[in-house]
Amino acid sequence: MDQALFLHGARDARVQPLELREGRPHETLLDVAAVGICGSDLHYYKDGGIGSARIMAPFVPGHEFGGYLCEDVPELGLKRGALVAVDPNRSCGQCEWCLVGHCNLCPKVEFIGAPPFDGAMTNRIWVPKSQVVPLPEAMGALEAAMLEPLGVAIHAVDLAKPRLLERVALLGAGPIGLLILQTLKVAGAGDVHVIEPLDHRRAAALELGAKTAAATIDDFVRGESKGGCPLVVEATNSPRGFRDAVLAARIGGRLILAGIPDGDSYTLPASEARRRGLKLKFVRRMGDDYPRAIGLVSSGRVNVTAVVTHRESLRKAPELFEALAEGRPGYLKALLHPNGENGGA
Numbered sequence: 001m002d003q004a005l006f007l008h009g010a011r012d013a014r015v016q017p018l019e020l021r022e023g024r025p026h027e028t029l030l031d032v033a034a035v036g037i038c039g040s041d042l043h044y045y046k047d048g049g050i051g052s053a054r055i056m057a058p059f060v061p062g063h064e065f066g067g068y069l070c071e072d073v074p075e076l077g078l079k080r081g082a083l084v085a086v087d088p089n090r091s092c093g094q095c096e097w098c099l100v101g102h103c104n105l106c107p108k109v110e111f112i113g114a115p116p117f118d119g120a121m122t123n124r125i126w127v128p129k130s131q132v133v134p135l136p137e138a139m140g141a142l143e144a145a146m147l148e149p150l151g152v153a154i155h156a157v158d159l160a161k162p163r164l165l166e167r168v169a170l171l172g173a174g175p176i177g178l179l180i181l182q183t184l185k186v187a188g189a190g191d192v193h194v195i196e197p198l199d200h201r202r203a204a205a206l207e208l209g210a211k212t213a214a215a216t217i218d219d220f221v222r223g224e225s226k227g228g229c230p231l232v233v234e235a236t237n238s239p240r241g242f243r244d245a246v247l248a249a250r251i252g253g254r255l256i257l258a259g260i261p262d263g264d265s266y267t268l269p270a271s272e273a274r275r276r277g278l279k280l281k282f283v284r285r286m287g288d289d290y291p292r293a294i295g296l297v298s299s300g301r302v303n304v305t306a307v308v309t310h311r312e313s314l315r316k317a318p319e320l321f322e323a324l325a326e327g328r329p330g331y332l333k334a335l336l337h338p339n340g341e342n343g344g345a
């Protein structure tokens, strides 16, 4: 029988047998090749939910994934055994938000890997054919799994609209932060100043093109701030992320909030934000960004491999969740290979 990683509640992750459900006519079956552990999965693990979205019954996370087709899919011109990615987002296509193009904000969205919809931390998964993303030949399982987080980074940079050579402060150099960093550079941003408490993440940021990397907002303000940056992108999991973003911004600056704070609350000094007259945008998931994510990876303009530090079997998933939740040194993105690193069709 297939195995899956189940989240039962806060700090309770277990690998258990999963009986594969029946497929539906619009679906196709995949052998999961690689699936990433996302910061949002860690919120379910740490807090038992995100805001009002709670774990009501044990569920299988996993929305960043690629897999091998178990059958030909002629509609997509794909053969059995082809490696594909999957867009986890299925919006209704009919509500007023979908109709104006904000499919990422659809209240009726069905999102693979968000409760109650089981995700890809398992051996096999049925997915709607309409959400299958064909990939170029040269792409591997790691890249396939990294396209979803890269899509989130692209969406954040789209909202940020960096001006040519504009100075940017980037809070948080986790996997999403590091993908945003690289995408900002592609989009023409200038010096990117990273603020990140973990040593190895600051080192990764410098490696991937950050101009400077400060451990705290105070260090940044004392050092490279020069009155703050006109553009600030926040990609932390900290309740202080919003506050730090405000303090990193200069008067009239723009803030892009991409992170999800632990405990679902921010602490914010109102006067600091108001006096600066800041403009603010929140990031939720992404739009139709797979083609560009594939383009950035295939052309080598964004290095997704550098963001992946751990590749393990499903059995190791509970340990990885704990290590990531603790913010242990040395961890960036962790991928699971439920069928082994070369497993699958």
Ligand SMILES: [Zn+2]
Pocket (backbone or CB within 6 Å): 038, 039, 040, 063, 064, 148, 149
């Ligand atoms: Zn994610």
Ligand SMILES: [Zn+2]
Pocket (backbone or CB within 6 Å): 091, 092, 093, 094, 095, 096, 097, 098, 099, 106, 107, 108, 109
């Ligand atoms: Zn909708």
